[in-house]
Amino acid sequence: MITLDLALPDTRYPIHIGQQLLDKADLLLPHIRHRKVALISNTSVAPLYLAPLRQTLERAGVEVIPVILPDGEDFKTWETLNLIFDALLQHRCERNTTLIALGGGVIGDMVGFAAACYQRGAPFIQIPTTLLAQVDSSVGGKTAINHPLGKNMIGAFYQPRAVIADMDLLDTLPARELSAGLAEVIKYGLLGNAEFIGWLEQHIAALRNKDKTALAHAVQTSCAMKADIVSQDEKEQGVRALLNLGHTFGHAIEAGLGFGTWLHGEAVGAGMLLAAEASRLIGNLTESDVQRVRHLLELAGLPTISPDLGVETWLELMSHDKKVSGGEIRFVLLQSLGQAYVAPLPQQILHELFTGRFIEKA
Amino acid sequence: MITLDLALPDTRYPIHIGQQLLDKADLLLPHIRHRKVALISNTSVAPLYLAPLRQTLERAGVEVIPVILPDGEDFKTWETLNLIFDALLQHRCERNTTLIALGGGVIGDMVGFAAACYQRGAPFIQIPTTLLAQVDSSVGGKTAINHPLGKNMIGAFYQPRAVIADMDLLDTLPARELSAGLAEVIKYGLLGNAEFIGWLEQHIAALRNKDKTALAHAVQTSCAMKADIVSQDEKEQGVRALLNLGHTFGHAIEAGLGFGTWLHGEAVGAGMLLAAEASRLIGNLTESDVQRVRHLLELAGLPTISPDLGVETWLELMSHDKKVSGGEIRFVLLQSLGQAYVAPLPQQILHELFTGRFIEKA
Structure with missing residues (x-):
């Protein structure tokens, strides 16, 4: 595992890159208060990776509130965002309850924005499950939802407490999505x-x-x-x-x-x-x-x-x-x-x- | 006119307190880019104060996009917030287009939150029209909307570029609302x-x-x-x-x-x-x-x-x-x-x- 340290004027956070990282509770625990997290994923990713991550957290004594959202850019809307707020409030999540985003860029952007807004700012962790999200959307704190008149028009700059980029999660990534992620990788070379x-x-x-x-x-x-x-x-x-x-x-x-x-x-x-x-x-x-x-x-x-x-x-x-x-x-x-x-x-x-x-x- | 200077770690902004301030374009112009603003008010306040403020701005060569929202705490919702986003996008407001909040605490909180989220952060100015908003909600950068499960649950800490507290705007304030504002004034004494x-x-x-x-x-x-x-x-x-x-x-x-x-x-x-x-x-x-x-x-x-x-x-x-x-x-x-x-x-x-x-x- 390699850890990059992203230092910003007001905060800093680690980006962990490696394999078998979902097993490592010690990457998560420093960023969790009161042994409770909301683990937010979508209908495609949750069946693959939610259970092992949940097990890691529960073994470490952390209560996990799973929130499963519909999958896809079409659902990067206020209505879906509100499903997160509904779950957080129904389960009495507090301002310091950590949100974990387990999914691709859409999940990362939405959970990040939900964290930015929930009680004016809750902590969150990014666990990107696509190459695109690992190299791009999970790093840098841009969060957003779409508006009918424009993509990513409603959002916030809000930084995660940690990013965990586990190469093993790419095993299940379809070839077309891998290629889409490579576009952003190529971008770094070109720019x-x-x-x-x-x-x-x-x-x-x-x-x-x-x-x-x-x-x-x-x-x-x-x-x-x-x-x-x-x-x-x-x-x-x-x-x-x-x-x-x-x-x-x-x-x-x-x-x-x-x-x-x-x-x-x-x-x-x-x-x-x-x-x-x-x-x-x-x-x-x-x-x-x-x-x-x-x-x-x-x-x-x-x-x-x-x-x-x-x-x-x-x-x-x-x-x-x-x-x-x-x-x-x-x-x-x-x-x-x-x-x-x-x-x-x-x-x-x-x-x-x-x-x-x-x-x-x- | 008295001007207080609120200095925060990342920003500072003036709070102007006095009379006849809606006439003074020079309080607004330093915070407006590209001679265009969205002036956001509600159905109760707009008939009283929107025209004079608009005139001040237009005389100074600033294009004004008025956005009139329904009045009241019941409308401090995502649906109303979205009316702001709709108007901003329809009128091609940019990330640096200034939003002006002309109204009480509900308008101030909603416009502040809209500014916090629009393209991840647009500038805004608070012109509070109630005593409560002048002494409380317009200062300090707490912005929010309500959720069915809790008041002000969705929001951001986001600071205005300026606050203009004009005592003349209180002329039309109902006695009951004046008393409600005095509660927050008394609070400062007690605390x-x-x-x-x-x-x-x-x-x-x-x-x-x-x-x-x-x-x-x-x-x-x-x-x-x-x-x-x-x-x-x-x-x-x-x-x-x-x-x-x-x-x-x-x-x-x-x-x-x-x-x-x-x-x-x-x-x-x-x-x-x-x-x-x-x-x-x-x-x-x-x-x-x-x-x-x-x-x-x-x-x-x-x-x-x-x-x-x-x-x-x-x-x-x-x-x-x-x-x-x-x-x-x-x-x-x-x-x-x-x-x-x-x-x-x-x-x-x-x-x-x-x-x-x-x-x-x-």
Whole structure:
């Protein structure tokens, strides 16, 4: 097991990365008060991993209140969030009762937001069960639910007390979701670590075969980069926006097709290729850089052609992005492979991009 | 105009107290980006004060998006909160669009919570229109909505950019609501300022007659005490709990009778007398101390006899209090008039209290 330490201005927390971590009560107990927790999962993950975790906790004398939510992005709503509040209040959970999020990004985001709001702030622990959640959504304290008019529009910056990333939980992860997680892993290479891009090109097959040593290295590298960025900019006033590489385009794809049609990681993957192509069109990247990004995404099993939403719809959907400032959409672009920055894009570049070669032909 | 400066570890903000403040654009403009605000009020307050404030802003070149919510504690719900999010998203408000709360405590709490959650945190300004909100809910960053199983159970600690307490807005405040606000003013005397208790005894008639000099002094003294306490303990880990004097009992009254039957301040007033009586029963206060509290509450036009909920129901309702820790209910008690502390109460004292002289006889 490797433990990263994420130090923020007001708090710090450990990110434990390894195997067989659900057995280790000592990773959880320091963050639990009054021997009682709410263990929140979904209908897909709970049958696989809730019982062993519950057993670990109960053996350590901790009362476990299980809360099982419906699974999927469609349920990342206030109504589902309220199921958590209902259970917490019915079981008289207190302001210092710890919530444990056992699931993917949707569970992590919702439980984190529930913890942020419950009695104005309860402690919580993230146990991400997807690669995407392990490398991305479980680290950094972004919590949220969706609104009919926009994804992740209602939320909070709220940090967990600990993150436990257990590679064994990826055994049951479907291949498509593993690929979606690899999109976020690739993102860390593209935005800030050229060397890691090379490592990924060499190990992408091992990662897709769930080689645990390779997975642990990918998770550790990604989390360490995210921890470094978040510790510089917890509230996304500056450098943290770089973590949104591919996301402005990706969110438009998700919203344009209807959330859940593409997985978030798939949309981010295709979105990163659009960001690379835009970076080429404005003269930052070479054609060979763009092809290298495209090839790596293909090796990871990710789509590289975005749907044809139409230029107007692309712009409309992106105008809801949280990075919009003064009405201007701001994009995460690549200066080179391994170096990102935030800037607006000229209209004609956007037009070229959304009618160009990485858009599906009718 | 007097300006108090509330300094917290991460932020600081001004509390402006005076008259004719809705005319002063310069109090608002430093906290507004991109010349656009959402001005959120309710159906009772908007007809009185929205137009003049809107005019001040529009004259200064600021686009105003008015959002008018239904009035009352019954509407302090997710559904109403969502009306704010709907309007913000429909009008493309950004993460840095300022929300202005124009109303009493319910509006302030809801708009503050909406600001805390909108795109994970938008700026907001409090313009409280009731005495209670001016002295209490607008200062200190507690924001929340109610849950069917408990008041203010879902919320956040989130600070405004500025508070504007304009005594002129109290001209239209009904007498019953003025009295309810005085309960919170009296609270500041009881919990930490014996001298202020004496001042209140002398000026209670002037306050009820809406003498603006007296009101401004009461608001200033209360806000300064609250600012001092909150700056020591923003997240209510310690001394801030003292601000809940009368509230554990008061919340039980509100919940037991159904929210809205008694005004919050009325319940807090009766609750403070119960806290004083409990403090006498355990030997802290004299009979004459208790009578002095009772007399001041009566002079303020507040009820002093609590409803007979039955001992079991009192205990049950209080067990949901956010100060409960390890199942134990903790009360704010008086060591003397002007000095408070937090402690549990023995069962027989609670029994005596809830069957005693300050409980309504059948």
